[in-house]
Amino acid sequence: QVQLVESGGGLVQAGGSLRISCAASRAILGTNVMGWYRQAPGKQRELVAAVTSGGTMNYADSVKGRFTISRDNAKNSVYLHMNSLKPEDTAVYYCNAYELGRIYWGQGTQVTVSS
Numbered sequence: 001q002v003q004l005v006e007s008g009g010g011l012v013q014a015g016g017s018l019r020i021s022c023a024a025s026r027a028i029l030g031t032n033v034m035g036w037y038r039q040a041p042g043k044q045r046e047l048v049a050a051v052t053s054g055g056t057m058n059y060a061d062s063v064k065g066r067f068t069i070s071r072d073n074a075k076n077s078v079y080l081h082m083n084s085l086k087p088e089d090t091a092v093y094y095c096n097a098y099e100l101g102r103i104y105w106g107q108g109t110q111v112t113v114s115s
Contacts, residue, residue: 002026002104004095009109017083020109022095024076028053033098034071034078038091038111045094049080063089085113 003025012018020036028034035050035058049069051057057069066085071078078095090113095106 002028002097002099004097004104004106006093006095006106006109009093009111011112011114012085014085014087014113014115016085016113017081018085018111019082020080020093020111022078022106024078024097027073027076028097028099030100032100033096035096036069036078036080037094037096038089039094039108040088040091043091048093050096051078082111085111087113087115089113 004022006020006022008020032053033050036048037045038048039045047060048063049059049067051069051071066083068081089111091111092108093111094108097104
């Protein structure tokens with residue numbers, strides 16, 4: 001089992017920046033993926049960004065050029081650096097890890113962008 005704990009969410013004005021973090025309880029094994037999803041009220045959960053153990057990154061079109069995902073394997077952590085935030089980025093952001101055929105989720109952290 002892997003526990004994922006997010007932190008760093010909060011309230012920010014439009015155009016501002018925020019960094020959210022996710023710490024895993026242990027190293028993610030094998031060829032794996034860590035990423036961020038988000039879910040806004042009344043909407044489905046969607047992929048925001050992901051990074052593989054090999055360093056390949058993938059972003060949703062809506063955040064390309066504004067968000068950057070990074071991971072620190074020594075700290076079993078993944079981060080999402082969010083710039084030029086928009087009100088439509090408001091959502092609960094969930095950390096996600098894929099390991100050896102299993103998927104793990106964090107409890108989520110709220111990001112609210114005011115206009």
